[in-house]
Amino acid sequence: MSTRLITRRRAIVTGLASLGALAAAKYPGQLPPTHGNLLRIGDAFTYAAQRALLPGQSLVREYSPDDLTSFPATGTTDPGASVKSALGQSYRRLQAAGFGDWRLQVEGRVSTPRAFSLADLKELSARTQITRHTCEEGWTAIGQWTGVPLSVVLASVGVLPTARYVVFYSYDEWVDSIDMLDALHPQTLLAYGMNGRDLPVPHGAPVRLRVERQIGYKSVKFLHRIVVSDQFNGGEASSIESGWAWYTGI
Numbered sequence: 437m438s439t440r441l442i443t444r445r446r447a448i449v450t451g452l453a454s455l456g457a458l459a460a461a462k463y464p465g466q467l468p469p470t471h472g473n474l475l476r477i478g479d480a481f482t483y484a485a486q487r488a489l490l491p492g493q494s495l496v497r498e499y500s501p502d503d504l505t506s507f508p509a510t511g512t513t514d515p516g517a518s519v520k521s522a523l524g525q526s527y528r529r530l531q532a533a534g535f536g537d538w539r540l541q542v543e544g545r546v547s548t549p550r551a552f553s554l555a556d557l558k559e560l561s562a563r564t565q566i567t568r569h570t571c572e573e574g575w576t577a578i579g580q581w582t583g584v585p586l587s588v589v590l591a592s593v594g595v596l597p598t599a600r601y602v603v604f605y606s607y608d609e610w611v612d613s614i615d616m617l618d619a620l621h622p623q624t625l626l627a628y629g630m631n632g633r634d635l636p637v638p639h640g641a642p643v644r645l646r647v648e649r650q651i652g653y654k655s656v657k658f659l660h661r662i663v664v665s666d667q668f669n670g671g672e673a674s675s676i677e678s679g680w681a682w683y684t685g686i
């Protein structure tokens with residue numbers, strides 16, 4: 437009996453692996469790493485399936501102001517509270533000065549790396565959208581976000597043709613990345629406004645990412661650095677290092 441079970445399980449595992457292999461064949465050199473975990477073969481399949489089923493730049497649903505809900509702040513709500521961290525200390529200083537000295541470093545595989553102030557970002561074309569945020573913990577909320585499309589910022593620094601990922605670094609030392617398809621998606625924003633006001637500290641001030649086609653934890657708060665890369669780089673403090681899926685399409 438146990439042999440049968442094992443055989444069945446092996447068949448399932450082989451099935452999963454071949455889905456992964458199919459995905460790899462369809463998207464050569466484009467798949468995120470499976471992080472050495474058999475279960476993560478599923479990620480490759482999800483990624484490929486989403487990419488195959490959805491037109492590349494389909495928009496998520498946008499809501500009207502009547503649909504806005506209360507919006508809890510989760511995860512880190514104040515990077516400045518972490519007194520021993522150098523980044524936490526600089527966050528506190530910047531916050532005390534109203535983020536006037538805050539800069540977003542944009543570098544890596546770009547032709548002209550640049551440090552953007554909040555005013556620089558606000559000078560670029562803005563987009564406002566009302567979307568549903570879905571947290572992996574099981575709650576959702578509808579909020580309004582205003583910011584500059586990441587594609588506009590990337591165009592202004594000149595992304596090199598070999599670039600494939602964009603990596604985000606935050607003041608609470610969280611690191612995460614998305615691929616170019618999501619980076620250039622029209623609803624992927626560097627958001628500095630929420631519900632018509634400056635982005636509040638608990639929600640990621642002065643600037644956070646909004647990646648509307650993925651689960652909430654991909655929308656990195658408290659940004660200070662963005663690196664365009666031609667290689668996958670989860671980063672040491674990244675979601676995959678903590679066991680989260682890298683690609684979480686919804």
Ligand SMILES: Nc1nc2c(c(=O)[nH]1)N[C@H]1C(S)=C(S)[C@@H](COP(=O)(O)O)O[C@H]1N2
Pocket residue numbers: 507508509510511512570571572606607608610638639640652653654655656657658
């Ligand atoms: N830098 C940073 N970004 C983060 C987090 C965090 O703890 N630190 N939490 C993530 C999670 S799990 C969610 S659900 C959302 C929460 O955003 P909110 O606080 O505006 O609700 O931010 C995401 N981005």
Ligand SMILES: [Mo]
Pocket residue numbers: 510570571572573652653
């Ligand atoms: Mo979350």
